[in-house]
């Protein structure tokens with residue numbers, strides 16, 4: 001709990017958020033237009049990719065979020081020179097990459113999971129890497145066995161120490177045949193960032209194919225890598241000796257778009273999200289429509305609104321892409337508390353991702369979490385041993401309460417619940433939300449929310 005508070009405060013400070021508690025006077029629809037920029041789940045990895053090159057990279061669309069500050073700190077600790085050319089445009093120069101002191105790496109690692117992705121690039125550049133304890137949202141065990149097994153397959157030695165993990169590559173890393181037990185996003189990125197400069201060919205089976213991964217592959221190709229994405233989750237990478245810097249505009253943040261869309265629905269509002277694109281949001285848009293939300297795809301964004309007619313219950317199964325993303329269920333569940341009937345959300349990616357629903361129940365929701373999942377005859381995603389299910393009965397009026405943000409997406413759902421509820425809500429630990437939502441306080445203001453920071 002304490003470490004979350006510390007992380008939250010650090011995260012808030014990194015993006016200039018001066019308060020860790022927000023008081024919301026709810027019951028007012030959110031209306032207006034906001035913009036999203038590059039995805040947290042791509043930008044941070046693109047920054048790490050710059051380490052693989054021998055010339056500078058230029059990354060555009062970089063959002064003001066604390067995870068970007070964490071990765072900047074880590075890159076700088078390794079000698080990468082980072083310059084902000086204009087707001088949202090970073091130049092990353094890896095000409096003088098050095099080993100960093102473990103204490104310095106540990107101090108920078110903060111609440112992000114990205115340090116693990118430094119392994120491949122550092123092994124190529126320096127022959128060794130230190131990885132501190134990983135942060136990220138506490139939504140289950142979040143092991144790193146797939147990452148370490150993949151690195152071993154490339155020929156790295158992995159030495160687990162009390163303070164973290166020490167990796168070395170006594171010989172040049174070699175291409176490998178790797179099959180992931182689950183299409184993990186992070187482990188797929190680990191393999192990509194390592195294989196591109198390994199000697200020979202790597203074949204990765206059961207790879208994740210999220211749009212952010214495709215964007216990372218596009219960046220690596222710009223750098224000189226040879227990567228083919230084949231059918232059935234197979235990715236083949238032919239290693240090359242050297243890579244050069246890239247120029248790239250990051251893919252938009254799908255998770256942020258889905259969150260504001262859910263906010264429009266839950267508050268009976270009307271929000272246009274500039275920068276959102278249809279192609280990468282199709283699965284979400286289908287569910288949004290089934291719940292009864294309206295949307296219109298514009299030239300430069302997507303408009304989401306509540307049409308004024310009752311919302312409908314749905315069954316959702318979270319899944320890897322192209323399924324319904326696990327990071328989308330939390331904000332949408334707030335809207336489902338207002339649907340007429342019983343909704344079921346099966347969480348199949350992480351084993352502990354419904355903790356945030358306790359606060360919603362305190363606000364008047366009727367959500368029952370089944371920790372071992374629920375049988376259903378209409379399932380599409382094969383049942384996983386770690387899954388849980390949430391059953392949401394609606395509609396239930398929400399009333400203001402004092403709640404504490406547990407994690408990034410759960411935190412955003414608390415904000416939305418406070419905005420949809422009648423009365424006043426006090427939401428603490430909001431700094432953690434700045435890990436993934438750029439300028440969310442300013443955006444709430446733009447959308448006409450009634451709140452103050454304490």
Ligand SMILES: CC(=O)N[C@H]1[C@@H](OP(=O)(O)OP(=O)(O)OC[C@H]2O[C@@H](n3ccc(=O)[nH]c3=O)[C@H](O)[C@@H]2O)O[C@H](CO)[C@@H](O)[C@@H]1O
Pocket residue numbers: 040041042113140141142143144145146147148182183184185186187208325326327349350351
């Ligand atoms: C920074 C970032 O991009 N975070 C995203 C990334 O997280 P992240 O990359 O951490 O998520 P993964 O796809 O790796 O995790 C999926 C599942 O695989 C398991 N697993 C993963 C690695 C491993 O070594 N061993 C193992 O068992 C995890 O515990 C989890 O149950 O993808 C998730 C799934 O889309 C998203 O929710 C996160 O927002």
Ligand SMILES: C=C(OP(=O)(O)O)C(=O)O
Pocket residue numbers: 112113135136137139255327408409436
């Ligand atoms: C789980 C998430 O992120 P991370 O992997 O950075 O903790 C998320 O973005 O919801």
